[in-house]
């Protein structure tokens with residue numbers, strides 16, 4: 001049995017990861033400051049004696065004993081990470097320093113949840129791990145993108161200077177149950193608008209593309225990456241290469257929910273990447289991993305989740321999730 005720390009464990013991805021690691025027979029410590037996470041995401045795990053929760057802000061050092069660390073703490077959607085850009089950078093950079101310091105002291109293996117956003121508005125397509133990216137350092141997304149880029153640099157420096165065993169995952173758009181209801185991400189936005197019978201808002205003309213992976217595929221990839229040989233550090237892309245136009249996604253959600261909602265168009269926000277698609281050759285080779293869940297199956301599970309939230313929770317509770 002390993003003792004595993006998951007920072008950001010009460011968030012969307014973190015809560016699924018905690019669940020998976022427990023199911024594999026580990027002891028899991030979930031650390032979170034509940035900025036965007038919620039106790040509701042982990043409430044079903046609280047009865048498990050191998051699960052522990054710490055309310056803590058990762059910008060401050062943490063002293064516990066661990067075998068492995070998954071560093072996920074960081075708001076992930078633009079509305080949340082732009083709410084306090086300075087805090088977002090601190091979370092990425094100081095969070096990396098604090099978790100890497102802990103990994104160094106406890107000789108733990110540590111995995112960083114990096115992001116496809118480090119590629120910015122990419123000039124090559126699809127993106128492989130060799131690509132250096134195209135980020136506007138002064139733009140509204142920079143607090144997130146540059147914080148995550150600096151975190152990757154810190155991970156590599158701790159590995160090279162202090163022999164810390166690191167893994168870097170570059171995560172592409174992920175969706176599924178427990179995404180936040182009100183964070184402006186495209187899949188949750190469209191589903192919630194469709195279920196409420198409201199207009200479905202597309203920013204831009206809807207011809208820009210995205211690829212979406214279902215949460216179970218990502219969690220599987222993260223665990224496989226952690227289990228690779230010590231000399232493999234990544235970075236490695238984890239995403240679903242199947243690409244959709246945003247218009248197609250909206251139409252699929254309209255069909256699967258059976259809504260009468262109409263699509264409306266609004267201007268594209270500044271620095272929004274036009275295209276994003278992972279090249280996952282490296283993950284296939286090193287992790288023997290590729291996404292297994294198709295869009296219809298994943299979207300149906302996500303729609304069921306949001307239907308439950310909208311039906312059973314009172315609107316105030318739902319908005320706080």
Ligand SMILES: NC(=O)c1ccc[n+]([C@@H]2O[C@H](COP(=O)([O-])OP(=O)(O)OC[C@H]3O[C@@H](n4cnc5c(N)ncnc54)[C@H](O)[C@@H]3O)[C@@H](O)[C@H]2O)c1
Nearest residue numbers: 008010011012013033034035036037057058073074076174
């Ligand atoms: N969801 C995606 O599509 C996606 C894509 C690329 C990368 N990622 C990365 O994966 C990680 C998890 O993303 P998510 O989608 O689950 O987002 P999320 O917002 O649901 O989860 C982030 C969690 O971190 C916690 N947190 C934030 N700041 C903290 C701090 N200072 N101290 C302690 N806890 C803090 C939040 O409360 C939340 O529980 C993030 O690092 C994100 O950058 C996510």
